[in-house]
Amino acid sequence: MTRALLAAALLATCAMALAAQNTPMNKLAERYVKLVLAMGQHDADYVDAFYGPPEWRKEAEAAKRPLAAIDADAGDILSQLAAAPAASSADELTRLRHQHLTKQLQALRARVAMLQGKKLTFDEESRALYDAVAPTHTEGDFKKVLAELETRLPGQGNLIDRYDGFRSRFVIPKERLDAVFKAAIEGCRSRTLQHVELPANENFTIEYVTNKSWSGYNWYQGNYRSLIQVNTDLPIYIDRAIDLACHEGYPGHHVYNVLLEKNLVRDRGWVEFSVYPLFSPQSLIAEGTANYGIEVAFPRPERLKFEREVLFPKAGLDPKLTDEYYAVQALVDRLSYAGNEAARRYLNGRIDKAAAAEWIEEYALYTRPRAEQRVRFIDQYRSYVINYNLGKDMVADYITRRAGDDERKRWNAFEELLSSPRLPSGLAPDARH
Numbered sequence: 001m002t003r004a005l006l007a008a009a010l011l012a013t014c015a016m017a018l019a020a021q022n023t024p025m026n027k028l029a030e031r032y033v034k035l036v037l038a039m040g041q042h043d044a045d046y047v048d049a050f051y052g053p054p055e056w057r058k059e060a061e062a063a064k065r066p067l068a069a070i071d072a073d074a075g076d077i078l079s080q081l082a083a084a085p086a087a088s089s090a091d092e093l094t095r096l097r098h099q100h101l102t103k104q105l106q107a108l109r110a111r112v113a114m115l116q117g118k119k120l121t122f123d124e125e126s127r128a129l130y131d132a133v134a135p136t137h138t139e140g141d142f143k144k145v146l147a148e149l150e151t152r153l154p155g156q157g158n159l160i161d162r163y164d165g166f167r168s169r170f171v172i173p174k175e176r177l178d179a180v181f182k183a184a185i186e187g188c189r190s191r192t193l194q195h196v197e198l199p200a201n202e203n204f205t206i207e208y209v210t211n212k213s214w215s216g217y218n219w220y221q222g223n224y225r226s227l228i229q230v231n232t233d234l235p236i237y238i239d240r241a242i243d244l245a246c247h248e249g250y251p252g253h254h255v256y257n258v259l260l261e262k263n264l265v266r267d268r269g270w271v272e273f274s275v276y277p278l279f280s281p282q283s284l285i286a287e288g289t290a291n292y293g294i295e296v297a298f299p300r301p302e303r304l305k306f307e308r309e310v311l312f313p314k315a316g317l318d319p320k321l322t323d324e325y326y327a328v329q330a331l332v333d334r335l336s337y338a339g340n341e342a343a344r345r346y347l348n349g350r351i352d353k354a355a356a357a358e359w360i361e362e363y364a365l366y367t368r369p370r371a372e373q374r375v376r377f378i379d380q381y382r383s384y385v386i387n388y389n390l391g392k393d394m395v396a397d398y399i400t401r402r403a404g405d406d407e408r409k410r411w412n413a414f415e416e417l418l419s420s421p422r423l424p425s426g427l428a429p430d431a432r433h
């Protein structure tokens with residue numbers, strides 16, 4: 001590009017950003033960002049990421065707006081959005097933007113009501129906050145899988161103890177953890193970069209932490225940077241290396257946030273995406289894409305090969321055991337909805353904390369310390385649990401309908417979803433948009 005062309009392009013970009021800031025939609029979006037920051041004063045977990053103007057956060061801290069005022073303001077923005085729907089001639093992203101802002105504000109109001117003491121059932125809460133309801137299951141659904149595991153892991157004693165014994169051979173030794181994670185991230189990153197163009201300065205740092213209710217976390221910092229934290233409270237099994245590296249990093253949360261910043265915040269000037277309220281529909285898309293992204297980057301045969309040739313040796317584990325380990329894990333993965341069921345029963349008041357941990361141990365096959373960690377997670381994040389497995393299934397279904405088995409189409413559809421403000425209800429086959 002010549003210097004003159006570059007200057008013209010820069011001027012055009014500045015003009016576009018300036019024009020974008022003056023539209024009525026952008027004014028409403030700015031008010032929304034400020035409301036999310038105001039919510040952060042009442043709820044420490046609410047603002048997961050914010051990289052807009054730092055003075056907006058300072059204003060929110062100084063003002064400490066009461067919940068009732070936040071709710072009234074959200075109601076006013078919603079009325080204005082309803083009065084000015086996106087033009088039917090507008091492009092798809094612009095129409096999705098309008099729906100997205102509306103649902104995010106409705107979820108914000110639901111969270112305000114909860115903080116004010118309103119009681120919702122598990123399903124009412126997940127619909128209000130995440131725009132989705134998880135299917136219900138009975139003990140019988142999980143017993144079939146548990147019976148298969150009984151045959152796979154024969155021997156004396158309880159199944160959970162046999163599974164724990166089996167799995168203890170696949171722990172990453174602490175002194176090898178960092179090397180194994182770095183290799184896993186490099187594997188996830190290089191596969192992602194073959195298909196998705198990312199800004200040259202995108203980057204992340206890893207920290208190892210303790211005393212958390214989660215096993216990994218991505219804190220997006222803006223400017224294409226993430227802080228990825230890995231919790232080392234409990235032993236970390238070899239399958240967690242790729243799972244966490246893809247989920248928190250590539251093509252999961254880090255890439256999702258980078259693409260939103262690049263495509264929506266910077267290129268379009270849509271400021272509402274510079275803030276990420278955790279208890280909102282955006283979380284189902286975030287967790288669902290992060291979990292499905294593991295399979296996008298590593299389809300099963302490629303994953304087994306990478307585990308056998310790279311990660312098992314790096315962790316000092318016997319590569320000959322790779323297939324056996326992943327065959328058992330595939331069965332255990334089919335128990336994941338048992339965690340939702342325990343959360344539903346516990347949060348609906350049908351069972352207490354101890355019974356919830358027992359349920360998770362028995363039907364999701366978590367050892368007791370892990371089940372107790374999971375209950376702490378449920379206490380902190382409540383119906384958020386559905387975003388992982390239901391979110392993954394909804395995203396998988398949406399991408400598969402578009403791409404079938406074609407790898408290139410799958411990456412394209414995945415990147416498009418990561419770069420758009422599509423809602424969870426917009427993933428359904430009959431969704432209107």
Ligand SMILES: [Zn+2]
Pocket residue numbers: 247253286287290
């Ligand atoms: Zn996540």
